[in-house]
Amino acid sequence: MNVSRLQPWLRLIGQGAQVLRDAGVSSADVNARLLAEYIAGAQPEIAPDPDQYTIQRYDAAIAQRCAGIPLQHITGTMYFRYLELVSRPGCFIVRPETELVAQAAIDAARTALSVHGSACVVDLCTGSGAIALSVATELPGTRVYGVEISPEALAVATVNNAKYGSVVTLVRGDARTALPELAHACDVVVANPPYVPPTANLPRDVVADPPLALWGGGKDGLELPRQLVARAAHLLRPRGILVMEHAEEQGEALRSEALETGFQSARTGVDLAGRARWLWAQWKD
Numbered sequence: 001m002n003v004s005r006l007q008p009w010l011r012l013i014g015q016g017a018q019v020l021r022d023a024g025v026s027s028a029d030v031n032a033r034l035l036a037e038y039i040a041g042a043q044p045e046i047a048p049d050p051d052q053y054t055i056q057r058y059d060a061a062i063a064q065r066c067a068g069i070p071l072q073h074i075t076g077t078m079y080f081r082y083l084e085l086v087s088r089p090g091c092f093i094v095r096p097e098t099e100l101v102a103q104a105a106i107d108a109a110r111t112a113l114s115v116h117g118s119a120c121v122v123d124l125c126t127g128s129g130a131i132a133l134s135v136a137t138e139l140p141g142t143r144v145y146g147v148e149i150s151p152e153a154l155a156v157a158t159v160n161n162a163k164y165g166s167v168v169t170l171v172r173g174d175a176r177t178a179l180p181e182l183a184h185a186c187d188v189v190v191a192n193p194p195y196v197p198p199t200a201n202l203p204r205d206v207v208a209d210p211p212l213a214l215w216g217g218g219k220d221g222l223e224l225p226r227q228l229v230a231r232a233a234h235l236l237r238p239r240g241i242l243v244m245e246h247a248e249e250q251g252e253a254l255r256s257e258a259l260e261t262g263f264q265s266a267r268t269g270v271d272l273a274g275r276a277r278w279l280w281a282q283w284k285d
Contacts, residue, residue, distance in 0.1 A: 009036060009044035012055065016062045023066035031071055035061045038075040068204045080130040082137065085160045090152030092127040092213035093205075097271040098192050101245045101278045102134040104269055105190035108241035109139050112187035122147065122182065122235055124175035124191040124228055127213060129157035129168060131190055136167035144168045147178040150212055176227045182235055189232040192245040197221030200247075222246075222253055229257050229281075236283040243269075244279045251276040 013032045020028035033044070039058045040047035050058065064074050072078040072087035079085070080094045081102060087093060105121060112119040119142045123132035126146030136144040146161075146168045148154045154172050161168050171178055175193065195216040196202065206214070217223030225246060232242040242263070246254055251268040258266040258281035266281040 008049045009040065009047060012036060012050060012058055013044065016058065019062050020065060025065055031065055032062070034071060035065065035074065038077075068208065070205050070208050073208065078128070081134045083130065083133055083160075083164070085128050085130060085133075086156055086163075087128070088152070088156050089208070090150070090210055091156040092153065092192075092209050094128060094130040097277055098131065098245060099134075100269065100271055101190065101192060101243055102131045104243045104278065104280055105131065105188050105241075106135055106138055108188045108243065109135055109142050112240075113139065113142065116187070119143065119187045120182065120185060121145070121188040121190065122179060122186050123168075124178075124189060124231065125149075125193040125213075126157055126168075126170070127153050127192070129160045129170070131192060132157075132168045132170075133160060133164055135188075135190070137164055140167075145179060145182070146170045147173055147175050149174050150210065152210070153213070176224075176231050179235065184235070184237055186235040186240055187237060188241050188243065189228075189235050190243045191225075191228050191232075193224050193228055195221045195225050195246050195250060197247070220250070220253065222250060222257075225250070225254060226257050229254065229261050229263075229279075232281075233261050233263070233283060238283060238285050239264075240283045242279065242281045242283070245277060246279060248275045248277060251279070254279045255281075 013036050017028045017032035020031055036044050061074050072093050078087040081099050109119040109121050121135050121144045123146045126132050126148045129146050132144050132146035194214050196214045197220050255266040263281040264284040268276045269278040269280055271277045
């Protein structure tokens with residue numbers, strides 16, 4: 001390997017990482033490298049040496065990141081499971097913990113496929129379409145619907161859906177009332193809804209997400225999630241499964257809500273750090 005060839009990009013990445021650290025950006029080294037890959041259009045190890053214009057573009061990207069603009073909005077790309085998705089302001093940025101929510105929905109849909117020979121999955125508050133597309137692409141043949149009220153988010157979901165063959169039926173509508181034609185016909189309802197309580201102190205990157213995708217309503221952030229439990233009860237067929245992401249402190253309240261609504265069982269799923277982060281509930285027979 002030609003070490004001299006690596007030096008310009010390595011030097012830039014090192015300088016960028018230091019600027020990010022000084023600005024209080026977490027994971028500064030990772031951010032600096034990912035921005036370099038974005039600007040270079042390739043891994044720095046194989047990219048041409050940066051010219052002055054390229055250096056200026058990289059410095060500008062570092063400055064944007066220091067100003068609190070999320071990495072995904074700078075690069076226009078975010079990753080989720082096996083998907084490479086478009087990311088734009090006005091649409092929620094998917095995060096790694098939601099991949100386990102998608103996995104739980106996929107597992108439930110796979111069981112439905114084996115039992116019934118078909119499966120219907122509804123993703124409420126679909127945002128970029130990440131969960132819906134994960135289900136549809138990992139379980140071909142599954143009928144998947146994505147419901148989103150925000151026109152900005154739905155536009156992003158439409159672009160992402162087209163990239164993967166338009167395998168999801170996208171619906172603009174209120175997650176609390178959408179798809180009345182699917183009453184008691186769905187095998188899985190999955191959601192990563194707004195659930196942040198009003199007292200939460202959010203990191204700067206999270207604040208960049210649209211408020212519509214963050215704040216769940218009510219003093220505990222659970223006004224909308226509770227309504228979606230009721231909506232899932234309307235959509236699910238007997239023994240259908242609800243999977244819904246929530247904040248760490250909301251597990252008990254949502255388990256109780258599910259049981260009071262008529263679900264026959266409810267438990268809390270944990271993320272990779274062992275934190276309580278999503279509801280799994282099965283509708284009654």
